Amino acid sequence: MKKWTRFIFTLLLTAVLTIGLTACGSGGDENQKVRVAEVTRSIFYAPQYVAIEKGFFKEEGLDIELTTTWGGDKTMTTLLSDGADIALVGSETSIYVHAQGSDDPVINFAQLTQTDGTFLVSREKVENFDWEQLKGSTFLGQRKGGMPQMAGEFVLKKHGIDPHNDLNLIQNIDFANIANSFASGTGDYVQLFEPTASIFEKEGKGHIIASFGTESGHVPYTTFMAKDSYMKENKAAIEKFTKALYKAQKWVEENSPKDIAEVIEPYFEDTELDIIETVVDRYKSQGSFASDPILDVEEWNNLQNIMEEAGELPEQIDHETLVNTSVAEKVSE
Numbered sequence: 238m239k240k241w242t243r244f245i246f247t248l249l250l251t252a253v254l255t256i257g258l259t260a261c262g263s264g265g266d267e268n269q270k271v272r273v274a275e276v277t278r279s280i281f282y283a284p285q286y287v288a289i290e291k292g293f294f295k296e297e298g299l300d301i302e303l304t305t306t307w308g309g310d311k312t313m314t315t316l317l318s319d320g321a322d323i324a325l326v327g328s329e330t331s332i333y334v335h336a337q338g339s340d341d342p343v344i345n346f347a348q349l350t351q352t353d354g355t356f357l358v359s360r361e362k363v364e365n366f367d368w369e370q371l372k373g374s375t376f377l378g379q380r381k382g383g384m385p386q387m388a389g390e391f392v393l394k395k396h397g398i399d400p401h402n403d404l405n406l407i408q409n410i411d412f413a414n415i416a417n418s419f420a421s422g423t424g425d426y427v428q429l430f431e432p433t434a435s436i437f438e439k440e441g442k443g444h445i446i447a448s449f450g451t452e453s454g455h456v457p458y459t460t461f462m463a464k465d466s467y468m469k470e471n472k473a474a475i476e477k478f479t480k481a482l483y484k485a486q487k488w489v490e491e492n493s494p495k496d497i498a499e500v501i502e503p504y505f506e507d508t509e510l511d512i513i514e515t516v517v518d519r520y521k522s523q524g525s526f527a528s529d530p531i532l533d534v535e536e537w538n539n540l541q542n543i544m545e546e547a548g549e550l551p552e553q554i555d556h557e558t559l560v561n562t563s564v565a566e567k568v569s570e
Contacts, residue, residue, distance in 0.1 A: 377424030
């Protein structure tokens, strides 16, 4: 009996000491954990991975817990249900949430990418490509209402193509399965993100023939956003987060695709380094990575024009309603 008494006493003493040491060590020295849900894993988001790998978030006292939630709907659901503090997703999702009458709106506070990130990939090699060649073809598109599909439709219409009448448009395949569907024989053309587009080209499964990013202009394609309540309760964390992101954006702007590829390689273990470098170079050359975190009015209005053209804009929303540039402007000074 005394043996068990001593054992229990030892456990209790150990627990008390552990709690005491933890309490002593948590007096501001520990980094604040910030849970980030990214809509997909993509080289398109290179500055985010640079900020983590180069220690820019840790320098600001933040510990980033990154989760890939695969799709705009799932990402926003995760944010709204408090499964994440910050979401990296297309700005259009904040407009959809606002249109549903949320009493805790989702606010865009830092921009990561400023163009569409998809490319037009053909099954057969095309010489002297002209957008007219798409007419009558089977086109494997993206999810209805999502930014890739809306930007894609915007570009197609810009070139005189009605996507719903001039194409056999397929858009009922889950985001995560689009590439596999094309690889298995569905469609003559497909709209793909990197690095999948470059991998397909290298493996002979498809050929990159155009960039939707260069065709659609500057838009807040992917931004960091949080619920208004979280931003008010965690002002310091939001500022530190944005400051770290800006450090990464400047680093990406100032360094070579090769250097960037080497830093973000751990996030793409199944992708060869030369492919990562090729993709980074492609995105840098077309100005896809935002050079600062400020989401300006012109970009916001262009986003809504694209949504309206696609018939997906619930209502016009003023820039100041769902965008907070104060932090981004402060850290970018």
